[in-house]
Amino acid sequence: MTDAPVSGAANDAEPRVVLSARGLRRDFAGFVAVKNVDLDVHHAKIHALIGPNGAGKTTVFNLLTKFLAPSAGRIEFMGRDITSTPPAKVARMGLVRSFQISAIFPHLSVLDNVRVALQRPGGLGYQFWRSLGSLDLLTPRAEQLLETVGLQNERHRMAGDLSYGRKRVLEIATTLALDPKVLLLDEPMAGMGHEDVETVADIIRDVAKDRAVLMVEHNLKVVADLCDWITVLQRGEIIAAGDYATVSQDEQVKVAYMGTAYDE
Numbered sequence: 456m457t458d459a460p461v462s463g464a465a466n467d468a469e470p471r472v473v474l475s476a477r478g479l480r481r482d483f484a485g486f487v488a489v490k491n492v493d494l495d496v497h498h499a500k501i502h503a504l505i506g507p508n509g510a511g512k513t514t515v516f517n518l519l520t521k522f523l524a525p526s527a528g529r530i531e532f533m534g535r536d537i538t539s540t541p542p543a544k545v546a547r548m549g550l551v552r553s554f555q556i557s558a559i560f561p562h563l564s565v566l567d568n569v570r571v572a573l574q575r576p577g578g579l580g581y582q583f584w585r586s587l588g589s590l591d592l593l594t595p596r597a598e599q600l601l602e603t604v605g606l607q608n609e610r611h612r613m614a615g616d617l618s619y620g621r622k623r624v625l626e627i628a629t630t631l632a633l634d635p636k637v638l639l640l641d642e643p644m645a646g647m648g649h650e651d652v653e654t655v656a657d658i659i660r661d662v663a664k665d666r667a668v669l670m671v672e673h674n675l676k677v678v679a680d681l682c683d684w685i686t687v688l689q690r691g692e693i694i695a696a697g698d699y700a701t702v703s704q705d706e707q708v709k710v711a712y713m714g715t716a717y718d719e
């Protein structure tokens with residue numbers, strides 16, 4: 456399956472492609488985990504990667520975020536070839552991956568977690584040697600980010616004391632501190648209760664107004680409600696791509712999901 460060409464004259468009527476992959480492939484000791492993957496991620500759109508277990512979603516996610524090197528293929532970000540660019544550099548360029556709650560400092564307050572994040576490379580300033588007390592300049596922006604994700608009333612709590620769902624929300628706030636152009640989320644709703652899922656869906660909708668979001672997601676109800684474009688993988692290859700109405704009617708997709716949670 457092939458989307459529109461990577462480059463070409465900008466057309467204001469068309470959504471802008473910010474991240475694209477062509478012919479992505481990844482082998483693991485002779486096993487082909489991902490092959491012939493072409494995809495385009497558009498500014499201000501939410502794009503999901505779905506597929507049954509072992510379909511290659513995480514591998515594609517790791518290839519796009521540069522945590523894995525492709526065996527073949529090309530990746531472009533904002534029109535630049537990033538196929539061989541290291542992950543820290545692409546993060547500074549604005550291709551930012553969420554690290555889930557492992558990125559949170561449990562013994563710092565919610566506010567300080569975001570202020571520290573604002574100091575990371577690509578944040579407002581990279582001044583890690585400064586003490587927390589001298590981070591005051593970053594407080595207004597940190598407060599703003601906490602408001603974006605609805606954590607402003609919990610800003611003085613220890614991050615470690617937050618519920619699981621709220622920790623995930625805080626982690627999204629720390630990721631937003633880098634002001635990503637493309638935000639990559641690996642199963643942002645995993646392990647969450649219904650209420651937190653709704654909250655995170657609202658946050659993602661909100662932050663996608665001025666950036667692209669690419670997410671791996673198992674919860675198909677979330678995908679149906681939230682995502683503008685869906686790429687379906689099976690055995691490492693794209694079997695369908697389009698909006699939810701299109702992919703959910705696709706015969707290959709129906710077969711791929713047979714006996715799984717697709718009908719939930």
Ligand SMILES: Nc1ncnc2c1ncn2[C@@H]1O[C@H](COP(=O)(O)OP(=O)(O)OP(=O)(O)O)[C@@H](O)[C@H]1O
Nearest residue numbers: 483486487488506507508509510511512513514515
């Ligand atoms: N480091 C690795 N070494 C060997 N095989 C791997 C490695 N990483 C992934 N694979 C294999 O590649 C295939 C795709 O795995 P991947 O984790 O990308 O799938 P997935 O769609 O994310 O699956 P899940 O939904 O179960 O997380 C699987 O068969 C997996 O066993």
